[in-house]
Amino acid sequence: MSSARDIKVPQEELAHRVSRSLGLSTSPAAPITSTASSFGFSAAVGSTPASVAAAARAAKHLKPFATEDIKILLLENVNQTGRDILAAQGYQVEFLKTSLPEDQLIEKIRDVHVIGIRSKTKLTARVLKEAKNLIVIGCFCIGTNQVDLKFAADNGIAVFNSPFSNSRSVAELVIAEIVVLARQLGDRSNEMHNGTWNKVSNKCWEVRGKTLGIIGYGHIGSQLSVLAEAMGMNVIYYDVVNLMAMGTARQVPTLEDLLREADFVTLHVPELPETQNMMGPKQFDQMKEGSYLINASRGSVVDIPALIEASRAGKIAGAALDVYPNEPSGNGDYFHNDLNTWANDLRTLKNIILTPHIGGSTEEAQSAIGIEVGQALVKYVNEGSTLGAVNLPEVNLRSLTIDEPDHARVIYIHQNVPGVLRKVNEILGDHNVDKQMTDSRDDVAYLMADISNVDTQTIKDLYAKLESLSSRIMTRILY
Ligand SMILES: NC(=O)c1ccc[n+]([C@@H]2O[C@H](COP(=O)([O-])OP(=O)(O)OC[C@H]3O[C@@H](n4cnc5c(N)ncnc54)[C@H](O)[C@@H]3O)[C@@H](O)[C@H]2O)c1
Numbered sequence: 325m326s327s328a329r330d331i332k333v334p335q336e337e338l339a340h341r342v343s344r345s346l347g348l349s350t351s352p353a354a355p356i357t358s359t360a361s362s363f364g365f366s367a368a369v370g371s372t373p374a375s376v377a378a379a380a381r382a383a384k385h386l387k388p389f390a391t392e393d394i395k396i397l398l399l400e401n402v403n404q405t406g407r408d409i410l411a412a413q414g415y416q417v418e419f420l421k422t423s424l425p426e427d428q429l430i431e432k433i434r435d436v437h438v439i440g441i442r443s444k445t446k447l448t449a450r451v452l453k454e455a456k457n458l459i460v461i462g463c464f465c466i467g468t469n470q471v472d473l474k475f476a477a478d479n480g481i482a483v484f485n486s487p488f489s490n491s492r493s494v495a496e497l498v499i500a501e502i503v504v505l506a507r508q509l510g511d512r513s514n515e516m517h518n519g520t521w522n523k524v525s526n527k528c529w530e531v532r533g534k535t536l537g538i539i540g541y542g543h544i545g546s547q548l549s550v551l552a553e554a555m556g557m558n559v560i561y562y563d564v565v566n567l568m569a570m571g572t573a574r575q576v577p578t579l580e581d582l583l584r585e586a587d588f589v590t591l592h593v594p595e596l597p598e599t600q601n602m603m604g605p606k607q608f609d610q611m612k613e614g615s616y617l618i619n620a621s622r623g624s625v626v627d628i629p630a631l632i633e634a635s636r637a638g639k640i641a642g643a644a645l646d647v648y649p650n651e652p653s654g655n656g657d658y659f660h661n662d663l664n665t666w667a668n669d670l671r672t673l674k675n676i677i678l679t680p681h682i683g684g685s686t687e688e689a690q691s692a693i694g695i696e697v698g699q700a701l702v703k704y705v706n707e708g709s710t711l712g713a714v715n716l717p718e719v720n721l722r723s724l725t726i727d728e729p730d731h732a733r734v735i736y737i738h739q740n741v742p743g744v745l746r747k748v749n750e751i752l753g754d755h756n757v758d759k760q761m762t763d764s765r766d767d768v769a770y771l772m773a774d775i776s777n778v779d780t781q782t783i784k785d786l787y788a789k790l791e792s793l794s795s796r797i798m799t800r801i802l803y
């Protein structure tokens with residue numbers, strides 16, 4: 325993909341690709357420990373309980389050769405916990421509170437090895453093409469739809485996220501919204517703020533005994549199911565996968581079945597071609613008269629002009645939206661028709677809760693996400709572990725130990741074509757390969773091998789030979 329990954333760039337580039345242990349076990353600035361217990365021992369060739377225990381006692385922490393060479397760009401106000409973890413490694417961390425317009429993003433991404441984003445930053449193929457040094461992307465959120473995952477994988481760029489650290493926060497927000505909508509609290513509160521007393525019970529309801537229809541019964545949907553039943557609601561759900569019901573919830577066979585039965589409909593599906601506008605005019609038509617819609621998934625899932633129409637026609641009695649097809653890049657930005665042509669119409673509707681994509685925005689969730697993704701990035705940069713990666717095969721080896729000073733870890737990301745392993749092992753063949761693991765996912769394979777008795781010159785030679793193979797996507801050597 326990039327000249328920076330070519331064989332012709334030995335010196336400075338090698339400093340990024342070749343990493344070495346600085347004996348982190350003695351470094352106070354290294355809070356991330358790669359204890360053997362966190363590794364997939366079953367994957368490591370020749371591991372026995374005894375060797376595992378020994379490794380756990382004396383794990384050597386790999387560390388990039390010159391940590392100040394590792395440049396990280398964190399956008400969208402990534403939590404302090406994540407920033408601290410990365411800064412403690414000695415990486416150069418640049419932190420911005422907002423996302424960036426594409427031209428500025430392209431300018432910045434050219435230089436960095438790691439980028440951390442949330443839901444707003446679009447890492448398209450166009451942007452990633454410019455990311456000459458990028459090895460890993462951290463999505464400090466659940467959704468990864470904002471990243472071209474295939475392009476990233478095809479270019480050896482790993483992507484990590486935090487699959488469920490904010491699920492509870494979203495579920496709690498939705499519970500709150502169900503009550504707020506049922507009691508028209510948004511409107512009453514606005515009226516009071518405008519100085520108007522309007523004490524009404526007309527079309528205000530208890531939620532007890534009402535039916536909640538959950539579309540997408542994954543981490544968030546199933547958590548919500550439990551909370552809703554605790555409030556006395558009946559829960560039905562629709563999912564493309566056959567899933568175990570929590571409590572007394574019931575899976576229904578079609579979306580239409582759900583829409584015809586539910587008093588409250590809530591969406592918890594990922595952004596996919598199949599979920600684009602999955603709530604359109606036809607689906608609003610199928611909803612019960614006077615029912616409610618909640619969307620805290622992705623803005624592309626609801627056809628908003630159709631929602632406006634359904635609301636004006638009185639078909640739905642209210643809605644809560646947390647996500648939108650186009651969202652402002654930072655706090656203080658306007659949300660109006662320049663961004664989404666229907667924004668002004670949406671704002672005039674009765675009983676509609678509009679929130680600025682805050683489903684996962686709690687102290688608890690953001691702090692947990694910062695730690696989870698921060699640690700995954702460190703383990704990838706320092707040790708090559710892809711455990712938890714969303715676009716590469718998951719490969720891991722137990723840590724090297726302090727008794728293995730002349731060892732190196734070879735990471736070779738390559739096209740998944742026949743014959744590559746033979747060639748790689750010919751290159752590694754003069755060395756003792758202590759352990760090796762390889763796995764593939766679609767067109768990309770990831771090989772990790774720990775070899776012994778190597779010095780710096782040998783590592784440079786190995787690096788050059790691996791880079792010269794036609795199957796190579798990216799080579800990294802850590803020691
Ligand atoms: N508002 C926020 O701040 C916020 C926070 C977290 C997550 N999210 C969004 O919520 C989405 C769901 O999160 P999750 O953690 O529950 O995801 P998940 O992957 O655990 O669950 C998603 C579920 O949707 C189902 N699904 C996929 N396509 C479907 C379809 N066409 N019809 C019906 N079901 C379908 C899947 O089978 C799965 O069970 C995320 O993808 C993210 O976009 C938003």
Ligand SMILES: O=C(O)CC[C@@H](O)C(=O)O
Pocket residue numbers: 442443444464465466467468490681683684685
């Ligand atoms: O914090 C964010 O920007 C995204 C939150 C949410 O949509 C997610 O995908 O986790």
